[in-house]
Amino acid sequence: MLLADDLVQFLDVLRLIKISHAAESLQQIGALVKQAAEGSGFTDPFHLSRVFTSIFGLSPANFRRLR
Numbered sequence: 865m866l867l868a869d870d871l872v873q874f875l876d877v878l879r880l881i882k883i884s885h886a887a888e889s890l891q892q893i894g895a896l897v898k899q900a901a902e903g904s905g906f907t908d909p910f911h912l913s914r915v916f917t918s919i920f921g922l923s924p925a926n927f928r929r930l931r
Contacts, residue, residue, distance in 0.1 A: 883919055886912055890928040897924045 886904040889895040895903065901912040909924075916924045 879915060880919075882906065883916060886916065886924065887920070887927065890924055891931045894928060894931065897928070900924060 882904045886900040886906070889900040889903055890897070897909045897912065901907075901909040904912065906912040906915075913924055916927070920927060
């Protein structure tokens with residue numbers, strides 16, 4: 865049986881995988897935030913931006929500029 869804590873951990877891991885993919889897209893190919901969001905499975909660029917900023921401490925656009 866899947867417990868609530870297991871589900872939370874799974875969702876956290878999934879979020880980190882998606883964010884890592886978005887960061888790679890932004891850094892390596894210079895994808896736009898909208899493209900990185902779509903390619904990483906986020907519903908929209910604003911959601912990606914909120915999650916990305918909470919993890920990396922800077923916006924996806926600023927992260928992209930650092931490449």
